[in-house]
Amino acid sequence: MLLYKAWVESRWRFICGAVAVTALSILFVRLHPILIPQWRAGLALQDPHAIKPRWLPLGISDYRFYIWHFLFDFRLQNLWVLLAIVLSFGGLLREHANGTVTFSLSLPVTRNRWLLSRVLIAFLETTALAWIPAVVVPIASVSVGQSYPIGQGLAHGLLMAGVGSIFVGLAAFLSLILRGEYTPLVVTLAMLAVPYLVLQEWARRVSCARKIDIAHVMAGAWLLTWGDVPWLAIAMVCLLTVLLLGLAARQGRRLEF
Amino acid sequence: MDTILETDKLSKRFGDFEAVSGLNLRVRKGSICAFLGQNGAGKTTTLRMLLGMMRPSQGSGHILGLRIDDEAESVRIRERVAFVAEDKRLYDYMTVRQILRFTKSFFPGWRTDRESDLLRRLDLPLGCKIRKLSKGMRTKLALLLAFARGSEFFILDEPTEGLDPVATEMVLQIVVSLASDGVTVFVSSQQIAEIEQIADHILMIHKGKLVLDSPLDRIKDEYRQVQAVIHCPVQNCDFELDGVERVYVDGSTVSMIVSHNVDAVMDRAYKMNAVSVEVAPLTLKEIFLETVKASG
């Protein structure tokens, strides 16, 4: 029943997230037939002042690159990380802020079980969100006369959710450090600025920084075969996540209400 | 086992402030034991320590033979002890039905007969979301979630707070009915008149220390108000006897609150040529007020 409670508590957040992810996926699929002619025309113009990103020719010629670039490397990833954090914050300190913690703590449940049940639901929800595009994009692609292999979507989704699990761990950890109903959420979101603004700027100039640029790792190669999946990176991130959760559990056991 | 709850020098300090110090509680099986004290006297802190929400700074406690400061044993305590906190807020987003199902899942000994009986008597709407319930109904629901667990020990913090007289009466009846089944109840309440009706043992805490620990019968038998009319001038120190808690001198009337040794006090009054000596009983509320005042 703890899982049920964690699900009911995050249900609406998940549903809104699922709708947002679906809408975003469909949006970019539908944009394809509009953007491609524009880009082609732009290229043909050969305007020296026009901005021509390096990936443009590939973006025009390969649909799969297009999808990867706009979704898994860019907008969808941003959205997914935000959603992952929104789905993962909460817990006993939040219950303390809204007054229900004495009821929860009067139940015969260890602090570890409280944490684990919430984190498990968060993992399941974030993975589901990461795999929605794998289903939606192929179906929507038919309507624009393109095809996108489900395997690609699943692989990218797995990579995103696997590496992105660190955000789940981070949000869960901060939720047990910072008191208040929404403080952990705000702080975790603020911390997003580090990989997404600072590191990316730095990665643009220093190539080895790309390895620790989590956004880059989450995106992976544009054409991902199951052999290409960076299993080592996923394993390392998962280890970090487990560490974070271990710290969160220790903190949870020490808390006094 | 005759003692269901016992603490040994239980203490809790927050920085410089000693919220609870050296508490030695003992609650016997099958009794309705009242835990009285002013707000801020340390009652809530004590209850939280008993249930594993806070760790004691010093000392130890056992409920049903299990340690309160060990998490694994504390969970086993909570399987057999039902706690209703002062803050009776529940999960807003669940309905009454959902929270019943949720709570039931943790207690294999759940009494479905009691659940349906209480649902009807307390008139709680199953499909209603908890956020829509009034404060009184939430209290009733919180109590129901405890009473239906089939526990052998109940710890209730202000169970009748915010309830109308009819519901209050019902709750007291349920407590009495539980006690008839051999269940032990540890109840903390500011409604002293109600406590006086149903409790058989009184524990009083003041500024973190235990100031009274006695069966209610003995307190009611021994505490007396003694009023003597003495025409010669009297000072407080004239009545500094064992058992005299307080002395008020008002003209020729000397009023005393006596916790025991009433005969010796009466003798002293007569020795001082008292014209009349009257002995009257005290209510629990008066005894509480006096004990608190006397403890400073």
Place this chain on the structure above:
Amino acid sequence: MLTRSCDLFPANRLSQIRHRLPRRILNLKEACPPAFALDNVVALYYISATVFRKPNPASGIPIYLQIEEQIRHAIETGALAAGIQLPSIRSLAETLVINPHTVARVYRDLESEGAIEIRHGLGAFVAEAWRERVRTDRMRSAQKLVRTVVRQLKALGLEEDEIRRLVEAESSEHEPVAGRR
């Protein structure tokens, strides 16, 4: 009162103790809804017959004494006839909302007095011969008093006839105004 005490007690032992109850209770039971347990009816009956009033914790008299006095009074006046079953400890505790240990004490004290009998497994019953025993006790102490007085009067030199006339004159003059109990 009916609806208030409704459904308080789930047990139904009507068949076991039917023969012990006065007709009035059985008629009341017939008039009540079927789920209305017998224990409940018994307690109700006693409340409505004003045998048990809710004790006043603030009165200075300990609760157990108040209840004991109520029961004794009821037995003496005949409101509780000999052989009648008293409510169970649980029922009485719930009806009056007092601690069951207090009720247990009351029943124990009354049993040691001889006013009630506790039959294991069945409950508490008003003792058969208590009223008579109380009257007999009273008669016995009265007899002792009279014996002493008569002896004293004889020692003063009065004759038996004179003593009898004196006693009759006294008792007719000081008829108790409140009436006999």
